Amino acid sequence: xxDFPEGLINRYWEPTLARSRAHLPASxxxxxxxxxxxxxxxxxxxxxxxxxxxxxxxxxxxxxxPHFATIRCLPDGRWFDSASRTWRNGRGRNARWPDLIDATGxxxxxxxxxxxHLDHDPANNRTRNLRAMCQRCHMLHDRPHHVLQRxxxxxxxxxxxxxxxxxxxxxxxxxxxxxxSRI
Numbered sequence: 365x366x367d368f369p370e371g372l373i374n375r376y377w378e379p380t381l382a383r384s385r386a387h388l389p390a391s392x393x394x395x396x397x398x399x400x401x402x403x404x405x406x407x408x409x410x411x412x413x414x415x416x417x418x419x420x421x422x423x424x425x426x427x428x429x430p431h432f433a434t435i436r437c438l439p440d441g442r443w444f445d446s447a448s449r450t451w452r453n454g455r456g457r458n459a460r461w462p463d464l465i466d467a468t469g470x471x472x473x474x475x476x477x478x479x480x481h482l483d484h485d486p487a488n489n490r491t492r493n494l495r496a497m498c499q500r501c502h503m504l505h506d507r508p509h510h511v512l513q514r515x516x517x518x519x520x521x522x523x524x525x526x527x528x529x530x531x532x533x534x535x536x537x538x539x540x541x542x543x544x545s546r547i
Contacts, residue, residue, distance in 0.1 A: 428456030
């Protein structure tokens with residue numbers, strides 16, 4: 365089976381890649397929210413580099429995507445490994461080549477590895493608790509945590525609304541104007 369023409373792909377995606385590069389920090393490291401910065405040790409950059417490069421060899425430990433490489437990927441998690449010239453699934457194993465329908469959803473992305481905490485605690489920096497993951501795998505790993513945080517945020521907003529605007533009607537939040545009257 366033949367590969368997609370490189371020149372066509374590169375000409376088509378270059379403007380998108382230039383925009384995505386503008387959002388990365390100069391060091392290529394993942395940013396840490398200011399509120400959580402105090403929970404990380406002072407030598408976090410060294411710990412992170414050791415996990416991502418010395419231990420993992422610059423590859424995601426879940427799907428084997430290479431650090432800072434621009435790859436073609438599909439919405440179902442498959443990605444093209446240009447080193448072995450084959451498609452891989454979300455776990456780094458060989459996958460079937462995309463058909464024309466699948467190829468319409470293809471996009472180019474830059475892979476950036478991050479050191480992920482398996483227990484979601486930034487203060488726990490034991491080696492067995494850290495794993496090198498790409499953006500996709502890190503988001504999939506953190507999904508239950510993000511769902512819980514989203515639920516807590518919604519509940520907190522709901523409680524503040526009850527406290528300051530009166531009790532919500534069951535099944536409808538209602539719309540409020542800036543002056544506090546209900547529409």
